[in-house]
Amino acid sequence: MQPTRLFDFIEFQRQQRPLENTINTKYNGTWEGLSSQAFYDQGQLISNALHQMGIKKGDKIALISSNNRTEWAVVDLGALQLGAVTVPIYPTITAEEYKYILEHSESQYCFVSDQEVYDKLKKVQKEIKTLKGVYCFDTISGCTHWSSLLEKGAKSNHQEAVETAKKAVAPEDLATIIYTSGTTGTPKGVMLSHNNVVSNVIASAERLPLERGKSTALSFLPLCHIYERVILYFYLYLSIRIYFAESLETISDNLKEVKPNMMTAVPRLLEKVYDKIYARGAELSGIKQKLFYWAVDLGLQYQPYGKNGVWYEFKLKIARKLIFSKWQEALGGNLSIIASGSAPLQPRLAQVFTAAGMAIMEGYGLTETSPVISVNDMRNNGFRIGTVGKVISGVTVKIADDGEILCKGPNVMQGYYKNPELTKEVMTGDYFHTGDIGEIDADGFLRITDRKKEMFKTSGGKYIAPALIEGVMKQSLFIEQIMVVGEAQKMPAAIIQPNFEYIAEWQKEGSIDLGKSQADWITNSKLVAAIAADIEKHNSQFGKWEQIKKFELTPEAWSIDGGHLTPTMKLKRKVIQKKYQHLIDKIYA
Numbered sequence: 001m002q003p004t005r006l007f008d009f010i011e012f013q014r015q016q017r018p019l020e021n022t023i024n025t026k027y028n029g030t031w032e033g034l035s036s037q038a039f040y041d042q043g044q045l046i047s048n049a050l051h052q053m054g055i056k057k058g059d060k061i062a063l064i065s066s067n068n069r070t071e072w073a074v075v076d077l078g079a080l081q082l083g084a085v086t087v088p089i090y091p092t093i094t095a096e097e098y099k100y101i102l103e104h105s106e107s108q109y110c111f112v113s114d115q116e117v118y119d120k121l122k123k124v125q126k127e128i129k130t131l132k133g134v135y136c137f138d139t140i141s142g143c144t145h146w147s148s149l150l151e152k153g154a155k156s157n158h159q160e161a162v163e164t165a166k167k168a169v170a171p172e173d174l175a176t177i178i179y180t181s182g183t184t185g186t187p188k189g190v191m192l193s194h195n196n197v198v199s200n201v202i203a204s205a206e207r208l209p210l211e212r213g214k215s216t217a218l219s220f221l222p223l224c225h226i227y228e229r230v231i232l233y234f235y236l237y238l239s240i241r242i243y244f245a246e247s248l249e250t251i252s253d254n255l256k257e258v259k260p261n262m263m264t265a266v267p268r269l270l271e272k273v274y275d276k277i278y279a280r281g282a283e284l285s286g287i288k289q290k291l292f293y294w295a296v297d298l299g300l301q302y303q304p305y306g307k308n309g310v311w312y313e314f315k316l317k318i319a320r321k322l323i324f325s326k327w328q329e330a331l332g333g334n335l336s337i338i339a340s341g342s343a344p345l346q347p348r349l350a351q352v353f354t355a356a357g358m359a360i361m362e363g364y365g366l367t368e369t370s371p372v373i374s375v376n377d378m379r380n381n382g383f384r385i386g387t388v389g390k391v392i393s394g395v396t397v398k399i400a401d402d403g404e405i406l407c408k409g410p411n412v413m414q415g416y417y418k419n420p421e422l423t424k425e426v427m428t429g430d431y432f433h434t435g436d437i438g439e440i441d442a443d444g445f446l447r448i449t450d451r452k453k454e455m456f457k458t459s460g461g462k463y464i465a466p467a468l469i470e471g472v473m474k475q476s477l478f479i480e481q482i483m484v485v486g487e488a489q490k491m492p493a494a495i496i497q498p499n500f501e502y503i504a505e506w507q508k509e510g511s512i513d514l515g516k517s518q519a520d521w522i523t524n525s526k527l528v529a530a531i532a533a534d535i536e537k538h539n540s541q542f543g544k545w546e547q548i549k550k551f552e553l554t555p556e557a558w559s560i561d562g563g564h565l566t567p568t569m570k571l572k573r574k575v576i577q578k579k580y581q582h583l584i585d586k587i588y589a
Contacts, residue, residue: 001015002202003198003201003202003237004171004194004195004198005080005169005170005171005173005175005194005198006080006175006194006197006198006233007043007077007080007081007166007169008198009198009201009233009236009237010022010036010039010040010043010077010236011040012236012237013036013236013237013239014036014037014040016212016239017212017213017239018035018036018037018239019035019036019213019239019241020033020035021033021034021035021241022034022035022036022039022236022239022241022242023039023070023073023242023244024070024241024242024243024244025068025069025070025071025244026244026246026254031243031257032070033241034070036239039070039073039074039077040077042074042077042078042150043074043077043078043081044078044081044153044159044162045078045149045150045153045154046074046075046077046078046079046149046150046153047078047079047081047082047153047158047162047165047166048152048153048154048156048158048159048162049078049149049150049152049153049156050078050079050082050084050109050149051082051156051158051161051162051165052152052153052156052158053109053132053152055079055082055084055108055109056082056083056084056165057082057083057084057165057168057169057173058083058084058085058174059082059084059085059108060084060085060086060087060105060106060107060108060177061075061079061084061085061086061087061107061108061109061110061111062086062087062088062089062101062102062105062107062109062110062111063075063076063086063087063088063089063110063111063224064088064089064090064091064098064110064111064112064113064117064121064224065091065111065112065113065117065137065223065224066091066113066114066116066117067113067244067245067246067247068219068220068221068222068223068228068244068245069113069137069244070244071111071113071137071146072111072113072137072223073223073232075111075146080169080175080194081162081165081166081169082162082165082166082169083165083168083169083173085105085174085175085176085177086175086176087101087102087105087107087176087177087178087179088176088178088223088224088225088229089101089102089179089224090222090224090225090567091113091116091117091222091224092560092561092567093567094120095120095121095123095124096124097187098120098121098124099124099127099128100186100187101179101187101189102128102130102131103128103129103130104179104189104417104418105177105179105189105417106130107128107130107131108130108131108132108133109131109132109133109134109135110131110133110134110135111134111135111136111137111146112134112135112136112137112143113136113137113138114136114137114138114140115138115140118134118136118140118142118143121134135148135149169194170194171193171194171195171198172193172194172195173193173194174191174192174193174414175192175193175194175196175197176191176192176197176229177189177190177191177192177417178190178192178224178225178226178367180367188416188417188419188422189416189417189418189419190226190367190368190413190416190417191413191414191415191416191417192226192370192413192414193414195410196370196410196411196412196413196414197226197229197230197233197370197411198233199370199394199409199410199411200230200369200370200371200372200392200410200411201230201233201234201237202237203372203392203393203394203395203411204230204234204363204372204375204392205234205237205238206377206392206393207361207363207375207376207377207382207389207392208234208262208337208339208361208375208377209337209377209378209379210238210240210261210262210337212238212239212240213239215238215240215241215261215262216240216241216243216258216259216260216261216262216334217231217235217240217241217242217243217260217261217262217263218243218245218251218254218255218258218260218262218263218332219231219232219235219242219243219244219245219263219264220244220245220247220248220251220254220263221264221265221266221342222567224567225342225367225567225568226367226370226371227264227341227342227365227371227568228264230370230371230372231264231339240261240262243258243260252330255330255331255332255335256330256332258332259332259333259334260332260334260335261334261335261336261337262335262336262337262338262339263335263338263339264338264339264340264341265338265339265340266340266341266342266343266568266569267340267342267343267344267345267346267349268343268569270338270340270345270349270353270360271346271349271474273331274349274352274353275477275499275502277327277330278296278477279477279502279505281293281296282505282509291322291323292323294319295319295322295323295324296323296352298312298315298316298319298355299316299319299324299351299352299353299355299356300348300351300352300355301351302316302351302352302354302355302385303351303385304354304378304383304384304385305381305383316355319355320355320356320357324355324356324357325357327356327358328356328357328358331358335358336357336358336359337358337359337361338353338358338359338360338361339360339361339363339375340360340361340362340363341362341363341364341365341371341372342568342569342570343568343569343570344448344467344468344471345360345362346471346472346474346475347385347386348475350362350385350386351385354385359378359383361375361376361377361378361383361389362375362376362387362388362389363375363376363388363389364388364389364436364446364448365411366434367413368412368413368426368432368434369395369407369409369411369412369413369432369434370411370412370413371411372392372411373388373391373392373395373397373405373407373411373434373446374388374389374390374391374392374395374397374446375388375389375390375392376388376389376390377389377390384443384445386447387441387445387446387447388445388446388447388448389445389446390444390445390446391444391446394409394410394411395407395408395409395410395411396408396409397440397446398431399438399439399440400433402437402452403437403438403439403449403452404433404434404435404436404437404452405434405436405437405438405446405448406428406431406432406433406434407431407432407434408429408430408431408432412430412432413432435451435452435453436448436450436451436452437449437450437451437452437455437465449465449468450465450466450467450468451467454466454467454573456486456487456488457487457488458486458487458488458489458490458491458492458545459488459489459490460490460545462545462546464484464486464492464545464546465546466483466484466485466492469484469492469542469546469548470482470483470484472538472541472542473494473534473535473538473548475534475538476531476534476535476538477499477502477506477534478498478499478502478503478506478527478530478531478534479496479497479498479499479531479534480497480498480499480500480557480558481496481497481558481564481565481571482494482495482496482497483495483571483573483576483577484548485577485584485587489588491545491547491549491550492545492546492547492548492549493548493549493550493551493552493584493587493588494535494548494550494551494552495551495552495554495576495580495583495584496531496551496552496553496554497553497554497556497557497558497564498518498521498522498527498531498553498554500518500521500557503521503527506530512526514526514527517555518555518556519555521555522553522554522555527553528553531551531553532551535548535551550587551587552580552583552584552586552587554580554583558571558576563575563579564576564579
């Protein structure tokens with residue numbers, strides 16, 4: 001039985017390769033897992049309870065969780081089996097945005113993770129007319145615990161009706177509405193069918209070589225994003241043990257506990273991991289430090305399939321044994337695959353991590369494409385650094401005359417919920433307009449060069465691709481975030497959020513006094529000069545019209561809560577521009 005609907009994946013696992021601990025969450029310091037059978041059984045109980053409560057095909061169930069956890073997956077399974085539509089919501093957005101999404105989707109019930117999320121929802125709960133009830137995964141005062149539904153399901157005799165409902169769910173039926181945070185404007189509800197996501201899971205599974213039933217994965221990117229959601233189903237499909245990390249802060253500890261073979265990541269996280277590892281090299285001395293930097297420099301030259309020659313491969317073998325093996329130990333010891341997506345990856349990260357034996361497989365996609373369009377694969381010459389791999393099976397990509405990437409296939413969304421006009425704007429026949437600029441080389445590898453809407457012209461008529469420049473500049477250890485500006489100006493410039501954590505170490509090691517506060521730091525001539533030197537070094541990779549000539553530093557960190565970044569860590573360009581317009585004016589005065 002090949003899965004055709006999302007809830008078929010656990011049934012497929014039960015029949016093909018059941019696990020004793022398919023899905024695991026840490027509670028009060030102890031990992032607790034569900035077997036394939038127990039996970040399936042709990043899903044049945046939730047379906048029974050929801051059916052008893054009147055939930056039917058097409059009804060909406062919302063989930064808001066501040067961390068990935070077993071309960072989220074069980075409720076998702078239970079709702080989908082009835083033909084209900086799950087609406088995952090980012091926990092970090094505002095209460096007003098909760099209200100908008102819950103009202104717009106007409107969600108009838110909402111499941112929340114904890115006190116903080118519940119308190120935020122309570123502010124607007126009474127204003128949401130469609131919302132009949134709220135359940136919490138944690139035990140908190142004033143909110144019904146989700147386990148009451150397991151008890152309700154166990155006491156009900158609705159199983160026959162549930163089985164009838166399951167049979168009535170077609171692959172083409174709507175499965176989920178995912179509201180994209182976007183960098184501007186009101187969230188858009190992306191409608192994805194069972195077939196949209198199932199087809200994407202099965203096609204993506206061909207690209208990531210993991211042994212069925214014998215591999216382990218750590219999951220920490222939010223399940224409310226389609227990227228990690230598809231990976232969750234992917235793990236179920238391949239019978240890979242899933243461990244949900246406690247939080248972003250505990251990833252290091254969780255990696256050592258779980259010792260996963262695979263995890264997903266966004267480039268910013270990989271940048272931070274690399275920066276921390278690199279900074280540790282400065283703490284070494286003598287021959288150890290020389291060996292460390294020698295290994296790093298060797299890793300930064302890495303090319304797959306022995307392209308650098310026998311002598312390079314011999315040196316790499318030594319570097320892996322002496323230096324890179326310690327990197328692997330720090331990340332659990334078994335990690336061999338890191339799937340990277342959501343934003344452009346710096347080629348140097350793909351090179352150095354893969355050289356260290358932890359291959360970064362960069363892929364590309366959007367929520368509207370369920371999400372995977374292409375992904376790298378170490379096997380059969382399917383891996384090329386600086387690209388997002390080859391297009392997955394069943395999907396077709398073409399490049400429009402203006403360079404935009406167009407995509408068609410079973411993964412393309414049904415449309416934007418309650419917004420047919422906006423849907424028409426992004427579709428030409430069966431082709432979805434991604435809004436990204438790219439190219440396909442002679443061997444079929446796709447390369448992303450920029451966002452169509454983010455490109456701008458200088459007053460001299462030259463096109464600037466900001467994301468490309470930003471990606472290169474973030475190689476500087478001094479730069480945490482950067483936004484290139486300069487539309488209709490004579491030259492591009494940049495607003496930079498410094499890497500304050502690194503700078504604190506830098507001034508300590510160099511016995512440099514930058515001042516008492518971050519506001520003092522950013523005006524210190526020594527720091528400004530150090531950042532300017534890094535920018536000048538990286539400017540050499542660009543044409544004169546693309547080079548950053550001036551920049552200004554911000555005294556605060558850019559964050560999701562501060563409104564600078566989307567929940568997937570993309571720049572909210574218009575928000576940042578508005579916040580720092582005074583700095584932009586200063587640059588071009």
